[in-house]
Amino acid sequence: MFTKKMIAIAASAGLALSMAACSQDAGTPAADGGGAGDKITIGIKYDQPGLGLKEGDTYTGLDVEVAKYVAKELGYEEGDIEWKESPSAQRETLIETDQVDLIFATYSITDSRKERVSFAGPYFIAGQGLLVRADDNSITGQDTLGGKKLCSVTGSTPAQKIADQYPDVELQEFGTYSECLPALLNGTIDAITTDDTILAGYAAQEQYAGKLKLAGEPFTTENYGVGLKKGDTELCEKVNAAITKMVDEGAWQSAIDETLGAADYVAGPGNPPTPAACS
Ligand code: GLU
Numbered sequence: 165m166f167t168k169k170m171i172a173i174a175a176s177a178g179l180a181l182s183m184a185a186c187s188q189d190a191g192t193p194a195a196d197g198g199g200a201g202d203k204i205t206i207g208i209k210y211d212q213p214g215l216g217l218k219e220g221d222t223y224t225g226l227d228v229e230v231a232k233y234v235a236k237e238l239g240y241e242e243g244d245i246e247w248k249e250s251p252s253a254q255r256e257t258l259i260e261t262d263q264v265d266l267i268f269a270t271y272s273i274t275d276s277r278k279e280r281v282s283f284a285g286p287y288f289i290a291g292q293g294l295l296v297r298a299d300d301n302s303i304t305g306q307d308t309l310g311g312k313k314l315c316s317v318t319g320s321t322p323a324q325k326i327a328d329q330y331p332d333v334e335l336q337e338f339g340t341y342s343e344c345l346p347a348l349l350n351g352t353i354d355a356i357t358t359d360d361t362i363l364a365g366y367a368a369q370e371q372y373a374g375k376l377k378l379a380g381e382p383f384t385t386e387n388y389g390v391g392l393k394k395g396d397t398e399l400c401e402k403v404n405a406a407i408t409k410m411v412d413e414g415a416w417q418s419a420i421d422e423t424l425g426a427a428d429y430v431a432g433p434g435n436p437p438t439p440a441a442c443s
Contacts, residue, residue, distance in 0.1 A: 181278045195388030204240045206231045207258055207267035207391070208296035209307045213340035215270050216429045223247055224286070226361075227268040227388075229419035230287050230410065232265070234390070237406035251339050253319025256280040259391050266403070267326030273440075282396060283389030284403035284442065287416070289434040291382025293360035294372035295367060297348065297416060303355050305380025308332050312354040322358045325384060342364045349375065359386050360432075368427035382432065400442035406423055411436045 208227050209216035215225040235245055250258055250269045258264045259281045272289070273283045294314075296303045303312060310332045316323035318337045328334050336353055338344055345366060356363065360382045367376045390391040390403050410416045416436050424431065 176278060180300060182313075195376045202240065203244050203246050204235055204238065204266070205246045205248055205264045206235065207248045207255065207264035207269055209251075209269045209340075210249045211340050212270060212362050212365055213369055214423050214429065215361060216268070217365075218247070218249070224423070225365075226288065226419055226423040227270065229423060230390075230407070230416075231266065231268040231417075233410045233415055234268075234403050234406040237409065238312075251319075253317075253339065255391055259393060262393075265392070268388075269391075270362060270386075271389055271391050272359075272386040273389035274321060277391075280394060281391045282394050282400055282442070283440075284389060284400045285389040285407060285439050286387035286437045287390065287407045287410075287439070288361075288388040289432060289437050290359040290386040290388065291355060291432060292325060292384040292386065293363050293382050294379045295348065295356040295363040295376055296354065296379045298375050300339035300354070300379075303379045306383045310368060313352070315347055315356045316358055317341055317344075320358060321384070321386060326357060342362075345372075355379070364424065364427045364429040368429075385434075387437065388415040397442045398435040407439050 191349060208223065208225075208231065212225065216227040217224050230246065232242055235242075248258070248264050250264065250267050254267060255267050255271055256277060259267060271283075273286060277283070294303060294305070301307065309330055313334045313336060314326055315336045315338065317340060318325060323335065323337055326333055336344075336347065338376040341356065341358055341362055344353065347353045348356055356366075360378060363378055367378060390407075392399055392403070410419075420431055
């Protein structure tokens with residue numbers, strides 16, 4: 165990406181007109197189709213089955229599938245993608261410091277995040293939910309959380325929601341959601357709260373069969389965006405065009421079926437969303 169960006173900058177400065185002539189629309193990564201050796205760095209989660217999961221050298225999940233599709237539309241083959249783990253609290257910084265080009269990591273579009281990064285999408289709509297032990301019938305939804313101990317992740321919208329609106333909940337925050345799982349199983353905490361997509365992915369894992377369940381209905385709207393450098397409207401528009409094509413071609417639905425569908429998760433109302441205008 166740096167090479168391409170530098171070419172774009174040089175070209176626009178009139179310093180490399182011959183290079184500009186080779187490039188169809190310089191200014192974004194892989195503007196000339198992603199020539200040999202060009203890489204794109206994409207931030208994902210590594211510990212969220214059905215969304216972003218790393219097992220050895222294999223990456224799976226909805227975020228990974230949408231990322232691969234979008235990268236291809238930008239001119240990058242799968243082998244040109246360098247994946248980078250992007251925990252919730254680090255996403256804005258990873259983008260601001262150019263450590264990633266794009267982030268697909270269950271990344272909700274919010275006004276406060278928009279102060280530091282821009283978003284393409286949304287490409288999926290989820291909602292905040294609750295994961296409890298299978299034998300716990302005391303938590304049945306957001307109105308039954310008084311006095312309970314909840315676990316979530318620093319820098320996430322669900323942790324913020326609990327801190328802001330549920331003063332009688334004791335909130336334990338970790339760096340990743342998978343760190344909450346042992347605490348839930350051993351009774352140190354009563355529930356994990358985050359997007360229902362993520363929770364469904366954990367509940368469907370073989371090692372937790374019969375041990376965990378989702379409680380109640382989703383109680384927020386989480387619009388999953390593609391994080392990118394603040395103000396890069398050109399790149400944002402290309403990502404939006406790729407998302408739209410993915411939906412229109414049916415590849416979005418296939419990706420859902422293979423990933424969240426395998427965890428028995430049914431996409432809620434509003435899906436598939438139409439990407440918002442880039443600004
Ligand atoms: N979608 C929410 C967020 O962006 C929760 C999931 C996450 O932490 O990645 O904060």
